[in-house]
Amino acid sequence: MKFSLGPVQYFWPKTQMQQFYRQAADSDIDIVYLGETVCSKRRELKFEDYKALACMLREAGKQVCLSTMTLLEAPSELRELRRYCDNGDFLIEANDVGAIGILQENNLPFVAGAAINCYNQHTLNRLLAMGLSRWVMPVELSRDWLQQLLQQESIMDIRSSFETEVFAFGHLPLAWSGRCFTARSEDRHKDQCELCCIKYPQGREVKSQDGTQIFVLNGIQTQSGKCYNLLNQLPSMHGLVNVVRLSPQPEGTFDWLQKFKANLHGTAPQPLGKNESNGYWLNLAGMVMKIG
Amino acid sequence: MELLCPAGSMPALKAAITHGADAVYIGLKDDTNARHFAGLNFDQATLHEAARYTHSAGRKLHIAINTFAHPDSFLRWQQAVDMAVSAGADVLIIADLAVLAYAAERYPHIELHLSVQASATNAAAIEFYRQFGISRVVLPRVLSMQQVRALARTSQMDLEVFAFGSLCIMAEGRCYLSSYMTGESPNTAGACSPAAFVRWQEKPDGVLESRLNDVVIDRFNPDETAGYPTLCKGRFTVGSDTYHVLEEPTSLNTLDLLPELYKEGIRSLKIEGRQRSPAYVSQITRVWRAAIDALLTAPERFTVAAEWQRVLNSLSEGSQTTLGAYHRKWK
Numbered sequence: 289m290k291f292s293l294g295p296v297q298y299f300w301p302k303t304q305m306q307q308f309y310r311q312a313a314d315s316d317i318d319i320v321y322l323g324e325t326v327c328s329k330r331r332e333l334k335f336e337d338y339k340a341l342a343c344m345l346r347e348a349g350k351q352v353c354l355s356t357m358t359l360l361e362a363p364s365e366l367r368e369l370r371r372y373c374d375n376g377d378f379l380i381e382a383n384d385v386g387a388i389g390i391l392q393e394n395n396l397p398f399v400a401g402a403a404i405n406c407y408n409q410h411t412l413n414r415l416l417a418m419g420l421s422r423w424v425m426p427v428e429l430s431r432d433w434l435q436q437l438l439q440q441e442s443i444m445d446i447r448s449s450f451e452t453e454v455f456a457f458g459h460l461p462l463a464w465s466g467r468c469f470t471a472r473s474e475d476r477h478k479d480q481c482e483l484c485c486i487k488y489p490q491g492r493e494v495k496s497q498d499g500t501q502i503f504v505l506n507g508i509q510t511q512s513g514k515c516y517n518l519l520n521q522l523p524s525m526h527g528l529v530n531v532v533r534l535s536p537q538p539e540g541t542f543d544w545l546q547k548f549k550a551n552l553h554g555t556a557p558q559p560l561g562k563n564e565s566n567g568y569w570l571n572l573a574g575m576v577m578k579i580g
Numbered sequence: 581m582e583l584l585c586p587a588g589s590m591p592a593l594k595a596a597i598t599h600g601a602d603a604v605y606i607g608l609k610d611d612t613n614a615r616h617f618a619g620l621n622f623d624q625a626t627l628h629e630a631a632r633y634t635h636s637a638g639r640k641l642h643i644a645i646n647t648f649a650h651p652d653s654f655l656r657w658q659q660a661v662d663m664a665v666s667a668g669a670d671v672l673i674i675a676d677l678a679v680l681a682y683a684a685e686r687y688p689h690i691e692l693h694l695s696v697q698a699s700a701t702n703a704a705a706i707e708f709y710r711q712f713g714i715s716r717v718v719l720p721r722v723l724s725m726q727q728v729r730a731l732a733r734t735s736q737m738d739l740e741v742f743a744f745g746s747l748c749i750m751a752e753g754r755c756y757l758s759s760y761m762t763g764e765s766p767n768t769a770g771a772c773s774p775a776a777f778v779r780w781q782e783k784p785d786g787v788l789e790s791r792l793n794d795v796v797i798d799r800f801n802p803d804e805t806a807g808y809p810t811l812c813k814g815r816f817t818v819g820s821d822t823y824h825v826l827e828e829p830t831s832l833n834t835l836d837l838l839p840e841l842y843k844e845g846i847r848s849l850k851i852e853g854r855q856r857s858p859a860y861v862s863q864i865t866r867v868w869r870a871a872i873d874a875l876l877t878a879p880e881r882f883t884v885a886a887e888w889q890r891v892l893n894s895l896s897e898g899s900q901t902t903l904g905a906y907h908r909k910w911k
Contacts, residue, residue: 359751360702361727363734369704386704403754405698405767407648410678428756428765437651462757463750463812466722466905469826473818478911494825495817496796502761502816503825510750510826512760567763573793574760 289525289552291545292319292453294535295355295381297461297506299485302332308536309341313348315542316549319531320345323355323372325383325401327468327507328365329483335371342378351379358383358403359464359508379421388418397421402455403464407433409440412450422451422531427460430571431521434528451530456518457544458535459491459504459511460574469505478508489538501563502575514565514575519547521569523554581841582848583872584642584740585865588620591858593630599862600869603640605673606630607770607854612660613644614675614697615854616770624663631668642671644854646695647770649676658682665690674698675753677712684713693740696720697753697766706737716740716847722751725837725906732844741841744864745852746897747832747904749812757811762793773810780806790814807898833892833901835884838875860895867891 293312296305312320322338322345324330333341342352356372357365366386373380373390382388383401391398399422406412412423425434434452437443471481473492491504491511501513515537518525525532534545550556560566560577567576585601587593596604607613609621622630627643634641643664649657657676661683664672672690674680675697683692693716694700694709700717709717716738719728732739750757758772759765766772777793786802790809797814800806807813807829816825832852834841841849849872851864867888875882893899904910 358754359722360704361723363703363730366702366704384702384705385698385700385708386702389704389708392708405648405676405753407676407767408651408654408678410649410654410681411676414677414681426756426767428759428768433651440651460756460760462760463755464722465750465826466724467749467827467911473821473825477909479908492818497799497815497817497822498796500795502795503757505818505825510757568759571763573763574756575795 289522289529290318290531291548292321292531292533293317293541294455294458294533295321295323295325296536297326297459297509297511298489298491298538299327299330299483299507300332300489300538301486302337304489305333306341309345311542313345313350315545317350317545319351319353321353321355321381323381325355325358326464326509327485328357328362328368329481330485330507332486335368339375353379353381353399355381355401356383356387358401358461360384360386361466381424388415392418395419399453400424402427403461409437409443412437413442416446416450420450422453424453424455424533427455427462427516428568428574431524431528431569432571438528452528453531453533454518454525454529454569455516455535456532457548458516458537459514460516460568461509462503462512462574463510465508465510468508469510470507473505512565512574514563514577516566516568516574517560517564518566518569519544519551520557520560521566522548522551581846581872581876583865583868584848584850585861586745586851586854586856587630587861588615588617588854588856589858590626590629590633592856592861594633595858595862596865597634597637597639599865601639601865603642603670603848604630604634605642605644605850605854607644608660608663610656610660611770612647612657614646614695614766614770615644616647617775617855620855624667627663627667635668640670641668642673642693643669644673644695645679646673646675646697648767649679650768654678661686673718677709680709680712680714688713691715693718695753696742699751699753701751703731703735706731706735710737718742718850720752721748721832722905724908724911725840726908728841728846728906729844732846738847740848740850741834741846742832742852743834743841743849743868744892745831747827747830747902749827749904761795761811773808778809805898813897828900829898830900830902831896832904833896834903834906835871835888835892837903837906838871838884839879839882842875842879863891863895
């Protein structure tokens with residue numbers, strides 16, 4: 289099993305990003321996804337900066353993928369998407385079918401990100417024919433769902449031609465909107481957001497009126513209130529999952545990587561609590577934390 | 581410009597047709613469609629009746645098969661397509677690309693529309709889906725009018741937009757908030773904030789509390805109207821403020837945009853609400869029929885009648901309406 293770092297979902301200053309990826313280069317992560325996937329107004333790092341980081345990480349022995357925007361609306365966003373797809377060097381993670389179309393046209397392989405609606409073997413087969421080389425399962429699906437899908441005859445025959453990846457650590461990306469909720473939380477319109485996301489390196493917590501943390505606001509994206517953590521479920525992934533994804537958090541990401549690696553075979557479980565969840569993988573409501 | 585109205589039952593379908601819908605969209609009685617609610621939708625017998633009734637009035641029947649097929653029961657989605665075609669559907673509204681491909685290959689004559697649940701928000705996504713034989717795209721409710729206009733002017737595809745009804749504020753087909761809280765989502769179960777998880781409790785101080793799978797969605801003072809706990813429309817706390825963090829209980833109403841949507845050649849106006857009563861469908865259909873007829877008769881003289889707005893407001897969530905994402909300020 290390999291481990292990957294998903295794209296940074298939050299809006300971090302350039303220096304923090306560069307520092308984070310230097311740490312990534314020094315870590316024993318296998319795969320790194322790079323790029324802005326949430327909001328095209330976040331431009332602390334430009335395409336060239338990401339490419340420079342990608343080269344640095346590749347020289348450090350990492351496999352690098354460029355991740356593309358999830359909710360694409362404006363023609364300018366499509367032009368930027370084309371630049372990513374035409375980079376001529378790095379594998380692309382498509383987070384919208386628009387990217388798949390462009391890559392398919394150019395006969396380029398791609399990773400289908402978790403926001404691509406691939407829920408069954410027939411859809412997966414179609415994507416494989418278009419050039420899919422790795423499939424990141426939608427975050428709301430369970431181990432049972434994955435197992436059922438991979439057991440289908442049409443998939444078993446070609447199972448070695450693609451990899452599966454599961455989002456296993458971090459606040460889950462749950463929804464994307466035309467509206468910016470971080471701007472709204474500061475009583476601003478999206479057009480006048482002043483890039484206020486940069487003040488919230490781990491998003492803004494949303495609590496219910498009785499104090500339960502339910503969501504995290506991250507610009508136009510809504511995340512899970514709890515930090516998804518499948519560390520203790522790693523032993524149940526063998527034979528099903530090729531790549532385990534950790535989503536970068538401002539603190540402790542690489543410590544968690546070590547803890548995940550240590551528990552690959554279930555020999556170093558961690559006590560997890562009420563701020564964490566594992567429900568989706570266990571075929572329960574996503575917010576549930578089932579212990580044992 | 582087509583008026584496309586919702587129906588969750590035969591009486592609603594008849595109401596829509598009587599009051600002037602050009603086409604009606606319905607779903608089957610299972611999780612193959614995104615309004616999988618108890619007591620709603622059509623089985624094989626009522627499906628045939630719906631097709632007969634619609635066609636005898638010279639209108640069109642669209643059938644939504646717009647959830648994502650499960651790995652162990654793909655056959656159910658295929659059978660839904662088969663059943664819809666054999667009943668005489670004019671159009672299938674589909675989201676899953678494998679279901680689309682099945683329908684296009686098995687029934688090349690049938691008209692296919694890309695469901696809003698497929699989240700096609702840009703020209704590249706629309707081009708991508710063209711390979712599955714679609715002739716129309718239903719646009720998600722996340723685009724501004726400016727973005728709708730840009731798509732209408734650059735894409736060769738027929739476009740359908742939501743004109744009125746409950747407002748999904750997230751890109752449809754990409755929202756897992758409901759499964760996060762309850763285990764059931766629009767994509768997998770055709771459900772959002774399902775009623776089986778709703779609990780109401782009145783507190784000693786008269787405050788009425790709504791919960792979804794035990795999470796507090798809202799608290800209403802005795803002088804407030806309590807709305808259904810759709811999880812994106814609750815009052816939550818960020819920092820020290822408690823407010824409608826994502827969206828207020830409100831309905832989408834694009835009556836003011838009608839001339840512009842017409843000018844841009846939008847092919848169809850969709851009214852949301854298969855879960856609504858026949859009386860609701862009657863009233864909404866009547867207003868939109870009158871508005872579209874007034875527009876088509878004299879586009880340059882079109883004005884929105886106060887009476888139309890009064891009726892629409894009275895039928896809206898929280899008795900208020902919004903232009904939603906069509907209006908940039910909403911964002």
